[in-house]
Amino acid sequence: MILLKNSILIFLILAITGCANSVSETQLNQLNGYWEIEKVSFPDGQTKEYTINETVDYIQLDSLTGFRKKMKPTFEGTYITSDDAELFTIFKLEDSYIIQYKANGSMDWTENLIAVSANSFSVRTSENVTYTYKRYEPINITE
Template sequence: MTKIVLLGWLFIFFGCSSGVSKEDLSQLNGYWEIEQVVFPDGNSKEYKVSTTIDYIQMEGLKGFRKKVSPKFDGTYETSDDAETFTILETDGSFTINYKTELSEWSEKLVALDAVTFSVVNAEGLQYDYKRFEPISIEK
């Protein structure tokens, strides 16, 4: 049974077209917060509140992603750490290939629009993100 589930996820990960076009990729730029993780067995973990969000900046098919912490005044705290990436198109689907000093990994981009995106990693974990909406406190 485990082999069947693994084969199914590998088929989904490598075999399905993402429905994302090259023109859509620029929508990755900006601030994103994790919404949920969907596990290979179908269970999911929702993230109602996150203390950090991801900032993605890309030009062409290269860019970086870094963790930032939003502050109530509308600014962000950040470190100098960033994960550089390149995007590779294969048979109409896009893979984000990350590289840091310590590690390399890939995620298949399975959905992308102006307010959400989803990626699936090699272990079959799907990460769903939504566009970050800053908290605005009126004075």
């Protein structure tokens, strides 16, 4: 059973690393902070744009380990969240950085980090779906 799980994990990692990226280790710290999904690109060429998000992702990375949490912003500038977090580690495989998640009670999964900048990042799943995130900017309501 363990051999089967390891074989599946290796296959998934190889599948998502099919395209090399240009992410450097020094860019990884830019993942820290609040992010909202901007778009999802599917293997068939279709794209789904997100103009409004009820939740944002908070990522905290220290060295090559961290966590990701879903946060719901409020109009007061605070966030509502649960204690649930997706733990992850980042490792380099050939010319790519892989994010390996370990979630409580669910299956582990990996994503290929394909781009990182101060204001955006993109990951590709083993199903060849690309998620593009942009830095979250709180809504500023002034009276």
